[in-house]
Amino acid sequence: MKGSTGSDHPHIVLQDLTSARLNPSVMDIKIGSRTWAPEASEAYIAKCLKKDRESTSTSLGFRISGLQVYIDDESGFYKPDRNYVRKTGPDDVRLLLRNFVSSNPSSDSETGLGPDWSLASSVYGGRNGILAQLLELKTWFEDQTIYHFYACSLLFMFDNGLALKSGGSNAEVKLIDFAHVTDGNGVIDHNFLGGLCSLIKFISDVLAETNDYTGTNGQVEL
Amino acid sequence: MKGSTGSDHPHIVLQDLTSARLNPSVMDIKIGSRTWAPEASEAYIAKCLKKDRESTSTSLGFRISGLQVYIDDESGFYKPDRNYVRKTGPDDVRLLLRNFVSSNPSSDSETGLGPDWSLASSVYGGRNGILAQLLELKTWFEDQTIYHFYACSLLFMFDNGLALKSGGSNAEVKLIDFAHVTDGNGVIDHNFLGGLCSLIKFISDVLAETNDYTGTNGQVEL
Numbered sequence: 001m002k003g004s005t006g007s008d009h010p011h012i013v014l015q016d017l018t019s020a021r022l023n024p025s026v027m028d029i030k031i032g033s034r035t036w037a038p039e040a041s042e043a044y045i046a047k048c049l050k051k052d053r054e055s056t057s058t059s060l061g062f063r064i065s066g067l068q069v070y071i072d073d074e075s076g077f078y079k080p081d082r083n084y085v086r087k088t089g090p091d092d093v094r095l096l097l098r099n100f101v102s103s104n105p106s107s108d109s110e111t112g113l114g115p116d117w118s119l120a121s122s123v124y125g126g127r128n129g130i131l132a133q134l135l136e137l138k139t140w141f142e143d144q145t146i147y148h149f150y151a152c153s154l155l156f157m158f159d160n161g162l163a164l165k166s167g168g169s170n171a172e173v174k175l176i177d178f179a180h181v182t183d184g185n186g187v188i189d190h191n192f193l194g195g196l197c198s199l200i201k202f203i204s205d206v207l208a209e210t211n212d213y214t215g216t217n218g219q220v221e222l
Numbered sequence: 223m224k225g226s227t228g229s230d231h232p233h234i235v236l237q238d239l240t241s242a243r244l245n246p247s248v249m250d251i252k253i254g255s256r257t258w259a260p261e262a263s264e265a266y267i268a269k270c271l272k273k274d275r276e277s278t279s280t281s282l283g284f285r286i287s288g289l290q291v292y293i294d295d296e297s298g299f300y301k302p303d304r305n306y307v308r309k310t311g312p313d314d315v316r317l318l319l320r321n322f323v324s325s326n327p328s329s330d331s332e333t334g335l336g337p338d339w340s341l342a343s344s345v346y347g348g349r350n351g352i353l354a355q356l357l358e359l360k361t362w363f364e365d366q367t368i369y370h371f372y373a374c375s376l377l378f379m380f381d382n383g384l385a386l387k388s389g390g391s392n393a394e395v396k397l398i399d400f401a402h403v404t405d406g407n408g409v410i411d412h413n414f415l416g417g418l419c420s421l422i423k424f425i426s427d428v429l430a431e432t433n434d435y436t437g438t439n440g441q442v443e444l
Contacts, residue, residue: 033256033413038280049271058260061412090409142419187312188423190283191255194416197364201410 017174018157027067027100027156028176031195033058035151037182048151055086056093060202061195064088064096065153069105070160078105097206100156120210122169123158124203130156131207133173134200141193148189150180154199239396240379249289249322249378250398253417255280257373259404270373277308278315282424283417286310286318287375291327292382300327319428322378342432344391345380346425352378353429355395356422363415370411372402376421 003009018024035057036048055063063086068079078099085096095115099105101123102115124130134154158171225231240246257279258270277285285308290301300321307318317337321327323345324337346352356376380393 034280038275053260058256060409061416090407143423145423185312187282188420190416190420193419194283194412197415198410198412201365201367 017155017172017176021157021159021170023070023160024157025067025069025100025160027096028065028153029062029156029199030057030065030151030153030177031062031199032150032152032191033061033195034191035180037148037150037180039182056088056090057195060090060093061198064093067096067100069100069102071103071105075106094202094206097202101206103160117206117210119158119160119169120206123171124207125210128171129169130158130171130173131200131203133171134196134203137173137175138193138196138200141189141196143188145184145186145188148182148184148187149175149178149192150182151177152181152192153177154196239377239394239398243379243381243392245292245382246379247289247291247322247382249318250287250375251284251378251421252279252287252373252375252399253284253421254372254374254413255283255417256413257402259370259372259402261404278310278312279417282312282315283420286315289318289322291322291324293325293327297328316424316428319424323428325382339428339432341380341382341391342428345393346429347432350393351391352380352393352395353422353425355393356418356425359395359397360415360418360422363411363418365410367406367408367410370404370406370409371397371400371414372404373399374403374414375399376418 003011018026033052034048035052036045040048052058057063066079066082066085068077070077080096080099084092088096098117098120099115101117101119103118105115107114107116122129126132137154153176155174155176156171157174158169225233240248255274256270257274258267262270274280279285288301288304288307290299292299302318302321306314310318320339320342321337323339323341325340327337329336329338344351348354359376375398377396377398378393379396380391
């Protein structure tokens with residue numbers, strides 16, 4: 001491709017993944033208990049290791065980097081503080097995963113009238129839901145030995161209005177942030193895969209807690 | 223249980239796993255890219271991290287701690303040097319996994335008359351082989367959130383003479399070394415699971431390279 005100077009050199013083509021959505025609810029989850037490649041510099045490894053240990057990456061195998069959930073035109077978006085989201089524990093991660101699929105995500109759960117999880121089955125569940133897409137990705141990661149994805153994220157997206165109106169949500173999972181992808185050298189990306197399996201278990205548990213869900217062990221009831 | 227002093231206190235009961243075997247071939251594989259628990263001391267973490275990075279733990283998600291293969295009464299056992307075994311690369315790990323299921327494991331592969339992999343299908347393959355047992359363990363690790371197994375090993379065992387004579391091998395996989403097991407706190411052991419999936423891919427590839435094996439993607443042809 002020709003650059004703006006007229007010379008021929010490689011380009012990165014970027015895509016705005018949410019451009020087709022009116023009020024997208026999105027969550028960015030960095031996958032892997034380790035965000036550094038073995039061949040990285042000592043200084044970079046030390047920096048990443050500190051962040052991994054301070055966040056949930058080391059303990060859970062992933063960390064939520066950020067999320068926003070569309071409520072309505074009046075209230076706008078629920079967008080919890082970035083530092084809270086990244087450094088929270090397993091119970092808070094469960095709460096955030098539930099809030100993400102609630103029509104009232106900012107409700108105070110201490111009053112007993114907490115988030116309603118009303119979109120759990122349409123966003124996480126079903127034939128084309130987020131869990132089904134994660135399981136498909138898992139199957140690929142169990143076999144592929146071409147790439148290792150360090151510090152990459154999975155982006156969850158859905159259209160809140162659509163989910164409430166029709167029961168369908170257009171839920172979508174995209175692999176994003178390829179700045180630290182390395183050669184797999186014939187070995188699977190066990191670091192990404194382990195974190196992905198942990199996330200799958202969390203999502204499965206949220207689904208299992210809703211009445212609409214009848215599967216177990218990460219299996220989707222189709 | 224009463225102690226030798228007559229007082230009542232907890233005991234650890236140890237089992238000699240190879241006692242029922244005449245000439246056991248065994249391999250000890252430490253699972254997980256990380257051998258330290260997040261709550262360990264800084265000094266212990268630094269020590270483990272160094273070992274993990276110097277061995278294949280970080281890159282492959284597991285490291286071979288040692289192996290011995292029975293050849294015959296005259297030659298005794300093939301037992302490669304412990305330091306070579308632990309610090310080797312992916313290609314050497316593949317070679318060791320092949321040597322483990324060869325009747326002539328110490329043969330020089332450079333002469334073109336290398337190890338024969340003659341026991342691959344009876345030890346790694348089949349309904350009760352090592353791969354089938356690893357896949358069963360994987361299913362358990364995808365769901366269990368009770369324990370995290372740091373610096374634990376899988377012990378592969380089989381009886382070489384039996385495998386050569388009858389085609390059956392009594393191949394067995396045991397989880398050993400429980401000194402660093404911690405509470406799972408409702409999270410799967412993504413560190414062990416990732417390493418286990420990597421090992422499964424290695425074993426599947428060795429099997430796929432033998433003519434007797436027809437499965438793909440870590441599936442066993444039963």
